[in-house]
Each structure stands twice: as structure tokens, then as C-alpha cells.
Amino acid sequence: MRRIAPDRDGLLAMIGEIFREHGYEGASLALIGAATGLGKGSLYHFFPGGKEEMAGAVIAHIDGWFEDNVFAPLRDRADPLTGIEQMLDATDSYFRSGRRVCLIGAFALDESRDLFADQIGSYFGRWVVHLAGALERSGHRAGEAGELAEEAVAAIQGALTLARAANDLDVFSRALRRLRMRLGLRAKV
Amino acid sequence: MRRIAPDRDGLLAMIGEIFREHGYEGASLALIGAATGLGKGSLYHFFPGGKEEMAGAVIAHIDGWFEDNVFAPLRDRADPLTGIEQMLDATDSYFRSGRRVCLIGAFALDESRDLFADQIGSYFGRWVVHLAGALERSGHRAGEAGELAEEAVAAIQGALTLARAANDLDVFSRALRRLRMRLGLRAKV
DNA sequence: CCGAAATTGTACCGATTGGTACAATGAGTC
């Protein structure tokens, strides 16, 4: 049986927060070391590829979380609206109602995109595709479902940007509430 | 009469592209020097405050462009729909149909936000407020206009992120086309 | 308890970071 390094999930989560807050360039090994309590020796032991491998692993980690908690419900739920509801709840919880920012979205903006273009493209691409699938099964025509899905994912990203720019979390909750209705769910209790 | 440094606008534009592509941390003085053809001597002559002053001036420069080409039409046009149309055209042209990314939006995401929080907040805040005003004058109820304006600005930011993530400019044009209809304009020719 | 492997701390590397100092040059004014 493969022995997993102790709490690799927790490690990736901590490193992820540094990348999330400081960006790829801004996340120095000193910051990462301070946040994790690990010296360079340990960090390069777990990630021989250095900073780039760390960032790639963090992206994969986040991607896995979304695969399980967002994409899978959209794809597998018998009732597509239930899947969509689950996506919105998971999204709200992941981004801590707007307190957190989307690391993968942030990476998409600057030059670090080039290093992780495939992972970034796949993450957003699958989000849109699976949401479009659920929308189609919930009664939308194919083309319309695709556009609506793209609009919804973009709305989430934009709301995160705006919420942080305005330093106002309500921006994000308002966006999610609008999405809920727009995607065919009744207003939340 | 005040003697303006030769082509300060052009200088800020060049520096702005570096910040846009590499982010605040990633934009090194070496890159900025290479892009502008200026050595440190000149750069620190024009911006004694160093990198931070450069970024601040770049933000102000962009803000001024939006004030003239986006906010002013929204505020001053007699026909609000003409103003909105002008906003969308200016936006499409500024972001080069999605080839360019929003520097201010990118700054909002990482820690560099703290340095420029006021400028960033004002930029997006005024965008939303003036768009909301135009929407209200075009017949929307006040609250609804505010939400729609917020939704529209977020949609633009999100579309820029998504377009770059997918490396597909059509994502941005589709978003603008949807906005056009959603904000009360007839489909474009 | 032993040996092997996983893990860690520390010292070190060359390169680059943002920033400063300053002398040389530029151009325009009297």
C-alpha cells in the first residue's frame, strides 16, 4: 500500500492559500515555508520540481475538489436542478461567500497562465460543459444551454473580482442569488 | 506653462502593458526598462516613488480613459441607451475583443489590491453607479437597475477571465452580445 | 535493535529584486 505523505491534502491547502493571496510570482518560497512550517529541504523533497510543481499540484488539488463537489453533481444527479443547486451551494462554500478568490482564475490572467494553460483551460472548460449538460437536461435547447452555462461561470468569476474590488461580500451573494433564479431554481428560503 | 514629459501617455501605456501581462509582482523594473527603453535613472526621475508610483499612475491613466470613454457617455448622453451602446463599444475596443485583460481587475485579486484599494474600488464603483444611472433613466426601477449594472460589470470581468482561460476570444464577444440585449439594445448588425 | 528510507535543517549558490547616488549629458534661456 502506498504511504501518502502525512496530510498532503492539508499541505496543498496551505500552499494554495499562499498562491491565492499572492499570485504565482508573489508567492515566494519564504512565504510558503512560513505558512507550512516546512523548510526548503522538505518542500523540495515533496515537490522536486520546485515552485512550478507546487503550483501545478495545488491546481490539481483544487480541480479535484471541484470535480467531486461541483462537476460530479452536475453530471450525475438524476434531477439536473438538484445538481445545479448543489453546484451553487458548493461554490458559495468554497469561495467562502466571496472572501476567497479563485486561484485558477487569477492564474488565468497573468503570464503564469502559460505554464498551466492546459489545467486552467480544462478546469473552466469542464465546468461550462457539465453545467451546460445539466441545463440541457433541465429543458434548455442545446445552444442556449451552452451560452447560459458560459454566462454563469463568467458571472461567478466576475462577481469574485468585483466583490474583492469593492470589499463587499454582498456583491457575491447577490450574484449567486441572481444565478439561482436564472438557472431555473426557485428563490432560496 | 507646465512642460509635460515627452509623451507621458505613451510611457504610461507601455508600462501598463507590462503590469497587465505580468501582474504587479511580476512586472520587474528590468522588464519595464526594456519595454520603455528607459534606464532606471529615467524611470526614477519620472516616478520618484518607484514601482508603486508607476502602478498608481498606470491605474489613474486607465481610470481616466474609462472616465472619458465609458463613464462620461453613460452619465451625459441624453439617450441612456446610446450611452450604454457607447460603453459596450468602448469596452470591446479597449479590451481588444478579449485579447487584453483588465489590469485593475487583476490587481483586485491578489495582495497588490491593498496598495491600490481606493483606486480599484472607485473604478469599479463608478462603473456600476453610472451604468445603473443610465439603466434607471432607460426605464428600470432603481433597485433593479443597480443589480443589473453590477451583473453587467461582473459579466465583463468574468468573460475576460474565461476568454483567457479558454484561449478563445469568442467567449468575450458572446458575452458582449448577450449584454447588449440584456441591457435593452437591439441585436447588433 | 538494526538498517534503510523518508524527512529535515542549514549552508550555500548565482541571479535578480527594488532602490540609491551621482556624474555626465541634454536642451533651452538669458
Place this chain on the structure above:
DNA sequence: GACTCATTGTACCAATCGGTACAATTTCGG
């Protein structure tokens, strides 16, 4: 031509960057 002030190139600074080397230590199965 002399004076002034804007502009520039160069040398330099301490600090930090990402990364490497490696010996010391832990950990753990046998």
C-alpha cells in the same frame, strides 16, 4: 557662451529570489 534644470547611464547596494547539496535526524518495517 554661461547658467539652469531636465534627463540619462552607470555603478553600486543590501535583500531576496528560486534552487542545490548534503549531512543530520526521524521514522518505521523487519
